[in-house]
Amino acid sequence: MKTVFSDTQLAHAPAQEISDGELKPAVEIPSRAEIVLKTVRDRNVGEIVAPEDFPIRPLHRVHSPDYVSFLEGFWEKWTAAGRSKEAFPFVWPIRSLRQDTTVNHIDGLLGRYSMDAGTPLGEHTYRAARASADTALTAAKMILNGEKAVFSLCRPPGHHAGFDFFGGYCFFNNAAVAAQYLRDYGLHRIAILDVDYHHGNGTQALFYDRPDVLFLSIHADPKEEYPYFLGYADETGEHAGTGFTRNWPLPLGTDWDGYTPALEEACRWLLVYKPDVMIVSLGMDCFENDPISKFAFKSEDYLRLGQRLKKVGVPTIFVMEGGYAVDALGTNCVNVLEGFEG
Numbered sequence: 372m373k374t375v376f377s378d379t380q381l382a383h384a385p386a387q388e389i390s391d392g393e394l395k396p397a398v399e400i401p402s403r404a405e406i407v408l409k410t411v412r413d414r415n416v417g418e419i420v421a422p423e424d425f426p427i428r429p430l431h432r433v434h435s436p437d438y439v440s441f442l443e444g445f446w447e448k449w450t451a452a453g454r455s456k457e458a459f460p461f462v463w464p465i466r467s468l469r470q471d472t473t474v475n476h477i478d479g480l481l482g483r484y485s486m487d488a489g490t491p492l493g494e495h496t497y498r499a500a501r502a503s504a505d506t507a508l509t510a511a512k513m514i515l516n517g518e519k520a521v522f523s524l525c526r527p528p529g530h531h532a533g534f535d536f537f538g539g540y541c542f543f544n545n546a547a548v549a550a551q552y553l554r555d556y557g558l559h560r561i562a563i564l565d566v567d568y569h570h571g572n573g574t575q576a577l578f579y580d581r582p583d584v585l586f587l588s589i590h591a592d593p594k595e596e597y598p599y600f601l602g603y604a605d606e607t608g609e610h611a612g613t614g615f616t617r618n619w620p621l622p623l624g625t626d627w628d629g630y631t632p633a634l635e636e637a638c639r640w641l642l643v644y645k646p647d648v649m650i651v652s653l654g655m656d657c658f659e660n661d662p663i664s665k666f667a668f669k670s671e672d673y674l675r676l677g678q679r680l681k682k683v684g685v686p687t688i689f690v691m692e693g694g695y696a697v698d699a700l701g702t703n704c705v706n707v708l709e710g711f712e713g
């Protein structure tokens with residue numbers, strides 16, 4: 372299986388994050404990608420290719436142009452305001468506040484275009500996030516050109532990013548951008564299976580009223596876990612998209628045996644939907660030693676996951692999402708790819 376990756380994706384290097392209500396060392400760090408890349412090489416997964424530089428248009432097919440421009444011009448505005456350290460939002464246009472104002476103050480803009488205070492914006496965030504989206508787009512283009520399976524080593528991740536907001540360490544929704552690109556280039560049905568520990572709220576919302584992209588997510592129950600406010604079992608799509616979203620929230624502490632019934636149900640939905648392509652939002656934070664998560668996968672369970680996904684039997688793009696137990700991240704990620712390749 373080929374891997375797509377660019378060193379530009381390492382440029383976003385957050386130092387801290389706000390997690391569990393306090394400032395902590397950031398976990399979505401460049402070494403995540405480096406260890407996965409090293410393991411891809413060491414275990415001879417396949418050729419590593421650089422992403423193509425796509426124009427901005429595929430991003431505008433998923434994200435609002437003003438949001439993309441905000442990210443692009445942010446650091447200049449931030450430093451013009453006399454600030455030099457990574458930026459954290461701290462005020463949001465929540466209930467009773469206006470959504471329609473033209474905000475100019477940098478702190479207002481930060482809140483307007485974000486969903487949480489845990490995702491710092493730095494000098495190189497835009498550049499790295501663009502490269503991460505290009506990595507997913509390149510994988511999509513490779514599938515259109517006949518590849519049967521591609522691993523897009525995306526970092527920063529994407530599944531929490533929505534139409535006009537960043538959060539959960541995500542800026543551009545890499546999986547959504549790839550799905551839309553495949554639709555724009557003639558494929559009819561795309562399935563996104565999100566196996567990250569956290570619900571992919573951004574991806575769900577982007578396709579919620581559409582039948583052409585099926586969104587399936589198995590994740591920690593949002594009653595107990597980020598993102599808290601989406602990912603419940605009663606969310607099944609709306610309008611033309613009714614029935615084309617499915618969520619399997621699972622209790623904290625879930626291990627592989629507790630996970631497989633939901634995975635089997637999701638695979639049955641895939642069998643019925645018969646997607647032209649399956650995009651797997653591949654977060655490895657269900658792992659038992661993940662520092663911010665509370666499922667109990669073992670490394671060998673990721674081999675089983677890859678083996679099961681292979682049986683779906685459609686062209687597949689693996690888009691990397693979360694996973695913060697850096698020492699085991701390479702092993703766990705490549706286990707999925709090797710399990711898939713058989």
Ligand SMILES: NCCCCCC(=O)NO
Pocket residue numbers: 389390391489531539540567568569570597654656663692693694
């Ligand atoms: N700081 C709060 C937790 C952010 C979730 C990041 C993630 O792994 N999402 O899949």
Ligand SMILES: [Zn+2]
Pocket residue numbers: 567568569654656692693694
């Ligand atoms: Zn996650």
